[in-house]
Amino acid sequence: MSASITYLPESGTFFLQSQNTAYAFRVIDYGYVEHLYWGPAIEPQALGQFQAWRDRAFSPNPVPSDRRISLDWLAQEFPANGNTDYRSPAVELFQPADGSPICDFRYKSHRIEKGKPSLEGLPATFAGANDATTLILELEDEKLALKAELLYTVFSDYPVITRSARLSNSGKDTVQVRRLLSASVDFSSNYADYQLIQLSGAWARERDLIASPLRPGIQSLDSKRGASSHQQHPFIALAELGADEEHGQVFGFNLVYSGNFLASVELDSHKIARAQIGLNPHSFCWKLAPGQSFQSPEAVLVFSPNGLGEMSRSLHRFYRGHLINPQWANKPRPILVNNWEATYFDFNADKLEKIAKAGAGIGLELFVLDDGWFGKRNDDTTSLGDWVVDRNKLPGGLEDLVARINGQGLQFGLWFEPEMISRESDLYRAHPDWCLHVPGRVRSEGRTQLILDFSRREVREEIERQMSAILRSAPITYVKWDMNRHMTEVGSAALPADQQGETAHRYMLGLYETMAYFVREFPNVLFEGCSGGGGRFDPGILYYMPQIWTSDDSDAIARLRIQYGTSLVYPLSAISAHVSVVPNHQIGRVTPFATRGDVAMTGTFGYELDLGALSPEDKQTAVEQVVFYKKVRGLLTSGDLYRLKSPFTSQESAWIVVSPDKKEALATHVTILAEPNPPVTYLRLRGLAPERKYRVEGTDEIYCGDALMQIGLLLAQPKGDFVSVKWHLVAVD
């Protein structure tokens, strides 16, 4: 089914269709836009027959002559503030001229275009003229002469609708935008018993999958940290009660943004659930002068009739096709070794070359030099902002080091933390007002560092200049872009008092501009996002950087949950994962080398330990892991993921990745804590072609797809905790 947007003038209905999904709303007599439907594809005619308006006590009427209408319960597309709707608005504007926070947007006009326009200054999904269709619904607040353009894009090949909003001031007065969300959807009482799914966590324990019933009032999660954060995630879903990986309707919302966000669901007194996602209104205030516009980030709305698994696969395919840089989206990534957990700050060129040499010996392709190579950085207290090679540590400079690493047959990658500044740095001494700060307030530090004010062009230009010089000084093919603290005392020395509420968002716009600069200037460099592990793992970063360090917790067992939660939204190709040393540096756990490899290789694979110190057995296992990963990385980059066992609800974790043509698959099973005298268990697979026969590579076992899915693979009794098994299945017919 191709994407389409139909306008039915007789009922004022807009009918949007993406793959197997429909979304509808109509303009009612008074110009309000009433939400009608989102769910499986249905006939448009069905929609005109319902009219749920009724006179209700304590629900005031904006049109006094019609007591059937109140915004208090009307399902809406763009609820505004200060009228008869007491629920959370999508938009709130303050008018300094009269002190009013009221706004009232009514339908003005619309247009439908092929393709999808880009969003000024913001990362967003993209599409060609034949892949998508966009509706631009224009609403207006007549008193303010303010226009709101709501963008809806539908896609032929994905059950996805993207939304965003843009405000333009054509009036005479300045208004303050206090709140502008990207999407607001009112679900009818049919959905009141749905569950709210969220991905919450902490540093080193990102994206726990949490489900809770909707309850009257507001359930909200947000970030006020200046980053999408480890703590909360710009994603929510409403899932049918009892929904699992394969069953139940699921409605997902993901925000293409890396800063402060709000995601919430409000269940009102008539059991309508209002789900919203967008920029966090907290401490946000944007001055919109006459003639100016303000663009919201984009929200991605996804529907699955078949559980969370299908929702994830739809998002994975969609992000590979329409968000991630096409140059990398489906390209297998180099297998790397990163020196961080091997050396921390204590390294010299010989030590690094030794690790690279050992890496070359097991078939690795890229060596990454992490923190500590610049300024006087022997610990985390100095030098951020001084992107100049430390000649005490590396007397021959990067030219010499890169030549030595290249001489071992590995490409070279480098760590930066571009947005930060140490007080102990030449840059800070020269420009003490270049950090985010508020005069007269403390400058709180995190990891002994302050944050550069990326809302300022001159600050960004200085960092662009310094980093470009480094990147041009040697053949550097990879950059790890880190960000290791959250914002406090958010103020900019470059903005007047009445615009300080814009700082956090202007910072993000500046950050995106700088990221776009590097992607443009260094098109062959592979960029990996990072923020103390997975503190900024979001679609905004993914637009610029095709892979992201998932967590600072590199323990294979802790990673089972982290990667499971992350995979709810993001493809495996984005999920960077490394084999590290035992006892693990974050939690002290000892796991088998093979398990560490099996868990890490279901992402973008690498090593982060002193490879020169491997035991002969581990070295042999590493050689086999690398050979194997090279064989399956195409499959892992563009295959479909089916989660089979959840580490959140059992002592097992299992998943399978199946190639789009279903000719190849990799299934992995990990026992967390082994059980004595366990029942005989099978791992039932998913996603295979039932009629096909598959050989388990390395054996002469051949199974039918349907048997593998209905009966499963027999699991051997695990001989201890943390044991993994994997099966590489290749179709023989």
Ligand code: GLA
């Ligand atoms: C962050 C990253 C780590 C490492 C250190 C270096 O914590 O997540 O991988 O790069 O910074 O300081």
